[in-house]
């Protein structure tokens with residue numbers, strides 16, 4: 194074991210893998226710049242763009258008899274505009290730069306990181322596990338593009354027992370979301386678990402499954418919310434699972450990670466009380482979504498529930514918001530955004546065997562923006578936040594006892 198790896202305050206025998214990449218002062222400065230740039234590009238610029246659209250582009254087009262009342266029409270009208278081109282260029286580059294800004298420090302620390310991850314897998318001091326399947330076939334939808342411009346995507350491995358992509362995804366996402374500590378992560382899990390406790394105060398899940406868990410950052414908070422729950426996270430990408438396993442074992446949180454395709458899982462029928470996911474379904478084709486939802490139906494026990502955080506469906510947002518979300522389809526290596534969002538989640542769940550009357554799609558309050566509000570927003574509720582700005586869109590269902 195590397196001698197200079199810092200030990201956790203709680204004396205975990207597994208060092209904190211998240212701290213091993215030690216950026217130089219210059220690299221840190223670069224990361225902070227990238228965080229600010231991305232935040233500006235994704236939070237402030239769209240509002241400026243909307244003002245330009247409302248005040249200039251829309252009236253100009255209206256004068257020519259063009260209505261611009263759907264996302265495609267808005268996209269066509271905005272594409273040649275300088276305001277859009279500036280926004281889009283900045284946003285694309287900010288996204289790419291966030292991940293690039295962590296790569297050098299990761300490369301330097303990689304041998305040490307691999308050692309820590311191996312140690313975690315060998316010792317499992319928290320009682321979790323890591324089950325990998327080197328023979329698992331990676332679907333083309335994962336391997337064709339570097340999803341959301343993450344260099345190397347999720348699954349790539351360059352050396353034995355590689356964790357590089359785990360580091361790039363985790364540490365890059367910290368820069369990306371301007372949260373420099375992973376302890377502030379897991380916001381979606383906190384939102385959903387708070388809402389579940391409000392909706393079903395007697396619900397005591399014994400086993401929870403997180404689909405497309407990456408490194409489990411939106412799984413770990415459920416273990417804190419439901420003490421004693423057995424936590425399982427599945428993903429296709431071994432480097433992300435190795436990384437997540439090392440984090441959980443360091444934190445003293447028991448999580449069972451396994452490398453599986455969520456379209457066909459190896460757990461027995463009715464094994465889970467709660468199935469969750471976050472930022473997952475928009476990354477797979479609709480055909481795969483149908484298979485995953487069928488797996489959720491098979492794996493949920495009577496009385497169980499599932500909640501998936503996702504991008505809001507087209508039919509639930511106005512034309513401008515629709516246009517805003519679909520930017521990623523063409524520009525951010527997210528080819529399934531538009532097709533996923535075009536689906537009616539209620540119908541998708543019904544087709545997978547869930548009772549339509551128990552299916553839901555709603556916006557939940559963010560924990561920081563709404564510390565005292567636990568219940569979901571009504572779609573027509575005045576002042577309702579939009580997804581990603583104070584609220585989180587989720588869809589899901591439950592099974593009768």
Ligand SMILES: C[S@@+](CC[C@H](N)C(=O)[O-])C[C@H]1O[C@@H](n2cnc3c(N)ncnc32)[C@H](O)[C@@H]1O
Pocket residue numbers: 335347348381404405406407408410411427428429430433453454455456470471472473476477481
């Ligand atoms: C954007 S990430 C999800 C992030 C994570 N859930 C979170 O909240 O931070 C999408 C993840 O889904 C995984 N994935 C994509 N297709 C999958 C599949 N068919 N089965 C399991 N995992 C899959 C990818 O490897 C990736 O880690």
